[in-house]
Amino acid sequence: MISDPRDIALVRVLQVEGLFLTARPFHGAALRLGWSVDEVLERSALLLDRGVIRRFGAALTPGNAGFRNNAMVVWDVDDKDAERAGAALAGHPRVSHCYIRPRFEGFPFNLYTMVHGNSDEDLEAVMAELAESAGACRWKALHTLREFKKSSPSYFMNYWPELAGSSKA
Amino acid sequence: MSKHMLDGVDKEILNIIQGGFPLKAEPYDELGGRVGVSGDEALSRVRRLVEAGVVRKVGPFFDARKMGSSSTLCAAHVPEERIEHVASVINSRPEVTHNYQRDGVPNLWFTVIASSKEAICEVVSDIRERAGIDRVHNLPAKKMFKVKVDLKVE
Numbered sequence: 602m603i604s605d606p607r608d609i610a611l612v613r614v615l616q617v618e619g620l621f622l623t624a625r626p627f628h629g630a631a632l633r634l635g636w637s638v639d640e641v642l643e644r645s646a647l648l649l650d651r652g653v654i655r656r657f658g659a660a661l662t663p664g665n666a667g668f669r670n671n672a673m674v675v676w677d678v679d680d681k682d683a684e685r686a687g688a689a690l691a692g693h694p695r696v697s698h699c700y701i702r703p704r705f706e707g708f709p710f711n712l713y714t715m716v717h718g719n720s721d722e723d724l725e726a727v728m729a730e731l732a733e734s735a736g737a738c739r740w741k742a743l744h745t746l747r748e749f750k751k752s753s754p755s756y757f758m759n760y761w762p763e764l765a766g767s768s769k770a
Numbered sequence: 771m772s773k774h775m776l777d778g779v780d781k782e783i784l785n786i787i788q789g790g791f792p793l794k795a796e797p798y799d800e801l802g803g804r805v806g807v808s809g810d811e812a813l814s815r816v817r818r819l820v821e822a823g824v825v826r827k828v829g830p831f832f833d834a835r836k837m838g839s840s841s842t843l844c845a846a847h848v849p850e851e852r853i854e855h856v857a858s859v860i861n862s863r864p865e866v867t868h869n870y871q872r873d874g875v876p877n878l879w880f881t882v883i884a885s886s887k888e889a890i891c892e893v894v895s896d897i898r899e900r901a902g903i904d905r906v907h908n909l910p911a912k913k914m915f916k917v918k919v920d921l922k923v924e
Contacts, residue, residue, distance in 0.1 A: 612830075616829070625796060625797075653833060658789060659819075684913070698917050703909055705907045743873060743879075746871040749880075750857075752867050
């Protein structure tokens with residue numbers, strides 16, 4: 602959890618659209634916050650260490666990076682085996698997301714993964730490898746038919762960084 | 771832009787910045803240095819990859835739970851003739867970050883990130899009412915093993 606007003610101010614500013622497509626993004630953040638560049642870098646590194654920021658980097662659009670064949674693949678694994686199977690699936694380089702979720706009526710699957718391939722055959726082959734390591738009694742690939750929305754969430758956008766930027770905490 | 775239009779330097783850049791954008795005052799100089807081009811060229815290549823839609827976003831990715839937020843995946847089954855209307859109601863909520871039609875039953879899958887579980891329930895019931903759908907399955911993760919789109923571009 603983050604509660605320090607300076608961390609919150611930093612989080613807000615790091616989300617500014619296009620900031621990281623400038624030559625000196627951390628300078629840009631420092632200017633907006635009225636901080637030194639060193640403080641921006643140090644606090645950012647701390648948030649990264651604490652896992653508040655999972656990573657700095659780029660998100661690909663998998664379809665445009667050559668991974669055109671993607672599916673949400675769901676697995677029905679014995680509850681007692683779900684932790685092991687989840688860790689095994691998550692360890693595969695073509696799996697980007699892996700969660701245990703509740704089963705529901707008509708849908709007996711408890712492990713959810715996003716799996717990426719660069720052709721139908723490649724995706725099939727990856728799923729076959731995964732099926733072996735999951736030890737699932739059944740599984741199902743749900744292919745994307747349409748993308749209606751894909752965006753990044755915004756945090757603390759109703760919070761004013763001016764309040765935190767005036768003095769060094 | 772397809773993968774075939776990416777040259778070797780683009781692919782190296784993609785494989786580096788997916789995992790870790792340099793936490794440095796001059797990050798593009800650092801990135802360029804690692805792939806053998808100037809900082810200016812590294813930046814213009816990354817901009818081009820964004821414009822071409824290969825890269826969706828460059829920046830920080832937050833852990834919703836450590837930010838004090840709750841997140842969930844929701845599923846609903848909607849007849850094909852109503853799906854666009856329902857999808858537009860779902861998309862109208864800023865708390866919804868992803869929304870996909872997939873094959874099978876249920877056919878509509880969307881993710882919600884909000885300040886608390888209660889806030890998520892409010893979003894879901896608002897969507898149910900306005901879209902006129904009876905049932906939305908709310909499927910919060912019991913455990914997260916991985917969230918990282920880090921695909922080796924070859």
